Structure formats: C-alpha cells, structure tokens
Amino acid sequence: MVTMIEAEPEAIGINPERTAVIVIDMQRDFLEPGGFGESLGNDVSLLGAAVAPIKALLGGAREKRMLVIHTREGHRPDLTDAPKAKVERGDPSTRIGASGPMGRILIRGEAGHDIIPDLYPLAGEPVIDKPGKGAFYATDLYSILLHKGIESLIVCGVTTEVCVHTTVREANDRGFRCIVPADCCASYFPEFHEMGLRMIKAQGGIFGWVSDSKKILSALA
Numbered sequence: 001m002v003t004m005i006e007a008e009p010e011a012i013g014i015n016p017e018r019t020a021v022i023v024i025d026m027q028r029d030f031l032e033p034g035g036f037g038e039s040l041g042n043d044v045s046l047l048g049a050a051v052a053p054i055k056a057l058l059g060g061a062r063e064k065r066m067l068v069i070h071t072r073e074g075h076r077p078d079l080t081d082a083p084k085a086k087v088e089r090g091d092p093s094t095r096i097g098a099s100g101p102m103g104r105i106l107i108r109g110e111a112g113h114d115i116i117p118d119l120y121p122l123a124g125e126p127v128i129d130k131p132g133k134g135a136f137y138a139t140d141l142y143s144i145l146l147h148k149g150i151e152s153l154i155v156c157g158v159t160t161e162v163c164v165h166t167t168v169r170e171a172n173d174r175g176f177r178c179i180v181p182a183d184c185c186a187s188y189f190p191e192f193h194e195m196g197l198r199m200i201k202a203q204g205g206i207f208g209w210v211s212d213s214k215k216i217l218s219a220l221a
C-alpha cells in the first residue's frame with residue numbers, strides 16, 4: 001500500500017512496511033553541555049529543537065509498526081577503530097578518547113556516548129554503533145535494511161550537514177529513497193542546516209526528499 005507524503009521537490013510515495021525511520025546520533029555527547037559537541041566550540045542548545053519533533057515522529061512510526069533504527073557515533077575504548085587523522089584534531093584535552101564530564105568523549109560504553117533519555121531506543125529496536133559520520137560505513141546497517149526488505153528511509157537526527165547528510169548520500173547511492181523531515185534534524189550552524197536541506201532536494205531531489213514531521217504523521221495516520 002502506497003502512502004503519499006507531501007515533500008519537496010515533489011510528493012513521494014512510500015510503503016510504510018518497507019520504510020525505516022533512522023535516528024542519527026541523538027547522543028548526550030552531541031546534545032548536552034560538556035560533551036564532544038560543546039568541546040568543539042558549538043552551542044549545543046541549537047540541537048534541542050529536533051528532539052520533540054523526532055519523539056512525535058517515532059510515536060507515529062511505532063504505532064504503524066515501522067522499523068525504527070538508532071545510530072551512535074563512537075569508538076572502542078582502546079581507539080583501535082579510530083583513525084589517527086580523526087583523533088588528532090583540536091585541543092588534546094577535548095579530543096575523542098579524552099576524559100569529559102560524561103566520561104571519555106565518543107567512547108562506546110561511556111555515559112556521553114549513549115542516546116539522550118528523551119529518545120531512548122525501545123527494546124528490540126536496532127542500535128548501530130558507527131565509527132564514521134555515515135551510518136553505512138563499517139556497520140551492518142545495509143544487511144539489516146536488506147533483510148528487512150526496506151526500500152525507503154526517513155532520516156532524522158544530528159547534525160544535518162555532517163552525519164545526516166553523509167548517511168543520506170550513502171543510502172541514496174545504495175538505492176534507498178531518503179526522506180528528511182526538516183524539523184527532525186538540526187545543526188550547530190543554522191545556515192548549514194538550511195543549505196544541507198536545499199542540497200538534498202535540489203536538481204529534482206538529487207539525494208532525496210525534504211518534508212517535515214507533521215506532514216509525515218498526517219500521511220501515516
């Protein structure tokens with residue numbers, strides 16, 4: 001059954017049974033004061049705007065029994081999966097692996113690496129631990145989507161131009177339709193958020209479609 005979703009550059013039809021919602025990196029390290037995001041000099045409060053819209057969208061998706069997948073960016077405690085080129089940037093006291101107020105920055109198992117309580121995954125929802133910005137790189141996301149028969153993705157999370165964009169580009173090249181609800185994404189740089197969304201929907205939807213949580217929820221209802 002095809003559900004039409006209002007979007008730009010044009011409406012897009014999805015089959016909810018073959019559509020997954022992917023929530024990218026809604027981690028304490030990115031959203032809460034004292035984490036990795038703030039250590040990079042960012043105003044983390046800008047990301048908070050996406051939390052309520054994502055929560056509402058997840059409510060509708062779970063009601064429809066759609067596949068919901070969460071991702072977390074982070075590394076092994078011994079940093080064996082962290083490229084030197086990624087680690088050796090910026091002030092050594094705030095680098096990946098350094099001690100922060102929520103544990104070691106972007107290290108799996110530390111409090112700051114985990115998903116914010118407001119959007120915590122439900123039992124049975126896959127959580128993808130990814131070492132890169134894109135959710136497909138060095139993870140089993142592609143196998144999960146293939147085995148579940150997924151054709152379309154609704155991609156939410158942070159930040160719009162970094163991990164959301166990289167994931168949408170990776171997914172687009174693998175043949176998935178990507179719908180990005182604008183209010184379910186956020187960036188430390190509002191102008192990058194805006195441009196990131198414009199880049200997705202330009203040229204006839206070169207990477208995908210841009211919609212919002214209310215349009216998707218009303219289509220699913």
Ligand code: TIU
Pocket residue numbers: 024025030037040073133158159160162163164188
């Ligand atoms: N710094 C920044 O904008 N983003 C990241 O490092 N990771 C994600 O976007 N998740």
